[in-house]
Amino acid sequence: MEIEVLDSRNSKVVAKCNVKSTTTIKDLKTQVHSSNKKLHPHRQAFRLEVKGKMLKDSDTMESLNLRSGSKLYIKDLGPQIGWSTVFLAEYAGPLLVYLWIYQRPWLFYGDSSAEISQTAHIAAACWTIHYAKRLLETIFVHRFSHATMPLRNLFKNCIYYWGFAAYVAYHVNHPQFTSPCMTQVYIALGGFLISELGNLSIHINLRNLRPPGTSIRKIPVADANPLTALFNFVSCPNYTYEFLAWLSFSILTQCLPAFVFALAGVFQMAVWALGKHRNYKKEFKDYPKCRKAIIPFIL
Known part of the structure; x- marks a missing residue:
């Protein structure tokens, strides 16, 4: 299934990632980094909503009830x-x-x-x-x-x-x-x-x-x-x-x-x-x- 990753500041698409139900947020960070080298995994914070709670690296797509076409919001935490x-x-x-x-x-x-x-x-x-x-x-x-x-x-x-x-x-x-x-x-x-x-x-x-x-x-x-x-x-x-x-x-x-x-x-x-x-x-x-x-x- 495909998940859209949007910038939490302007809702622009940062990446479209192919994932499985067992894919974790940590895995997703690696995928985003492969398409945008500036966004090192340690700089990334994922949320279900723009101002929602930061997701854990261990969270899976299944545990978050995400389906094909679902959206996640990413925040660039800056230099780490x-x-x-x-x-x-x-x-x-x-x-x-x-x-x-x-x-x-x-x-x-x-x-x-x-x-x-x-x-x-x-x-x-x-x-x-x-x-x-x-x-x-x-x-x-x-x-x-x-x-x-x-x-x-x-x-x-x-x-x-x-x-x-x-x-x-x-x-x-x-x-x-x-x-x-x-x-x-x-x-x-x-x-x-x-x-x-x-x-x-x-x-x-x-x-x-x-x-x-x-x-x-x-x-x-x-x-x-x-x-x-x-x-x-x-x-x-x-x-x-x-x-x-x-x-x-x-x-x-x-x-x-x-x-x-x-x-x-x-x-x-x-x-x-x-x-x-x-x-x-x-x-x-x-x-x-x-x-x-x-x-x-x-x-």
Whole structure:
């Protein structure tokens, strides 16, 4: 049977593809690419209607109730870049920026002989632990359901992460930085380390849910690791632990820019978590009703 592929912007015919009932959207993307080399499969998004929901690569013509003469709408997502590349750029930048400012370069502070406080040293170690962990997770742990993302997001995300790294580092490493009492520092350091371990535990748990080379989705549940028990209360405990880590860092440094970074982060993560929470409930009819999105019993 023949399917017409129309441009979602102007409804012009992009391609006419011969398909079978078992042909998937992924297969269709390959056909469209063969007739239009500009439209790489990763740039294509298919919908049943102009502003409808994006179809999954695994959807078949039969599952979508398509017949000969049916129409599908395609959107060009623009230039793409691999998720791993994006994450590496996002996380390597803040690490390098922070450690550079940690050295108190003349460009930021002029000539200063003031000693770097113990708290600033601990903060630099925490910052390094977090972003080094994220880099290693990107390389060895994460399995991405989508291979690419729009290239424009790389610049937006790097400005956010790199900019906040400079903002926080400048104040924490300033010669006039005043440390809170060391009891507060060490308690907050404990909270930071536990949160980082919790975040890593959740990422490993999520990785184990998805076999290599697939986009299979399952209901995430706690495993034998006690730090994954947060799955009993929220859908996205990785975000919960991430916020707790930056809240602990903020308490450790008692620095306003660090609190601003933590609040900006939890706001964005809450948006992501709420979206994932809704998708989980739609996709899985037996999804636990007691779970919240990111903050237990609240949100």
